[in-house]
Amino acid sequence: MKLLSVEGLSVRAGELELVREVSFAIAPGERVGLIGESGSGKSLTALSLMGLLPEGVSASGTAVLGGHRLLGVPEKRLKGLRGRTVSMVFQEPMTALNPLMRVGAQVSEVMTLHGRDRAAARARTLDLLDRVRLPHPAQIARAYPHQLSGGQRQRVMLAIALANEPDLLICDEPTTALDVTVQKQMLELIAEVAPALLFITHDLAVVASMCERVLVMYGGRVVESGPMREVFTRPRHRYTEGLLDASRLTPRGTRLPTIKGSVPSAGAFPEGCVFRNRCPHAGPRCETEPALTGEAHGYACWHPGD
């Protein structure tokens, strides 16, 4: 039984196809990583599941979370699911809290919003702040966002996300904006408290430590997916291979810039295999689009590595 199943999710902005035919599923309690360079369509995929795409951008396909359809349903229905059945933590903790509201009020609001009474919400707020390991919860609850550090604020965002015990937590680069020293603690916390997790990052080391399964995205497509260990030790798609090589540290500690070139802007990806213009193994066959093949470990590449 799947908790979330996504079939043929496409996201477009007018004529431009930003995400194309993405399909995946998450089982209850499963932690799935979504990786890829910046501009691959990871955030748009997550936002379309939340129904929070920016204006002028729309999603098609089907996505079902615990029996609730997420795509093509009225805003009113989604509003009841957001923050209750599915929650999201964003990249930027410094601006994700209302600067003029006390932290505690922002945490308890998400509970009263979904039907809990005020007193219960206030009591639970302190529990939640404690659960995300914030010291002196009562003091933090009374503070304004600018009085907290980035790491503390991100913990508050996590508390808000967990307030209504959602079935699925989506994190979009939750530690990218944090100091390296706080990143690790934050990741451990997320791994510990998340019910089921869709974890977005461009940092492979992070995903390796967090997730059981991984989806590799490039050019708005899922180009490879499978169990974490298998994909990382035996990548098939040449893009995944490149990513892994690039993340490997040389003895001197510098990264090898193995993937040549940079991610094209939306709409400027080549026909056929989207990775073709950067791939060292590209051949004539790559001018037609490869389909995602393979069962548990799938990849979309004409000349896979082994």
Place this chain on the structure above:
Amino acid sequence: MRGRMNAGLIVGGTLVALVVIAALVSFVWTPHDPTLVDAARKLREPGGGYLLGADKFGRDTFSQLMVGARTTLYVGIVAVGIAALIGAPLGMIAGMTPHGWLSELVMRVNDLVFAFPALLLAVMLGAVYGAGTLTAMIAIGVATVPAFARVARAATMQVMVTDYILAARAAGRGRMAIAGRHVLPNIASMLIVQASVSFAIAILAEAALSFLGFGTRPPTPSWGRMLQESQELLFSTPRLALWPGLAIALAVLGFNLLGDGLRDYLDPKLRRIRERTRRSERSGGPTKEGLRGVSEER
């Protein structure tokens, strides 16, 4: 979270406070009855209990100025109140749904009203409904609506692209909750600044209308009408024009300075938050795309 006091705030605040105090005191005490006509005191020179002298009807100028302050504030408060109550919600609606038809309509109607000078509107309303303080206030208020709507719209649009609005929506908050709890508090400072500046404009407009005979009716004292009544004596008794003129100028200056001062006072707070945000971005990881990028690329 306090900004720094600045000269505009202090000078403007003092001038405004003087007007307010004069108006409040005038309710309980004035040196003389400001409307009492007395031929014996006609054009009485200053001195002997008549601090600024008397006008051509023998009315005490100082007392008239005090009660005139009341009229000025009354008109300003009602006019700005009308403008804010109509303009701010309209601007917020327009700002929260920048591509909706309602937003489009709001901005078009706004342009229409904007094209009408307050004075012209007041003269027209006065011609139809009769001149008077109420007509003047409504006309000035309606003519000031677009200024509020514009400020509210621009400020709302700024707030709407911030991450905390996205986070609020991710938490399941609806439009009304977002408007009331997140947008309004965060644009309030800009609305306060606008109110102060609009107040200055309203004072000037009321004075002009009263001067033209379309504003406050006699016998209610008004700075604009005092100016008008002093016209024929401008060369023989210039002080009769000087004092109300000075009162108008200082009150307008006061509200304008207060507006500027408030802007500087309230802004550093926001600026500091923005700076801190930028700093954290710089010290963070190497790639900073994500939602910020998404909203900027639109």
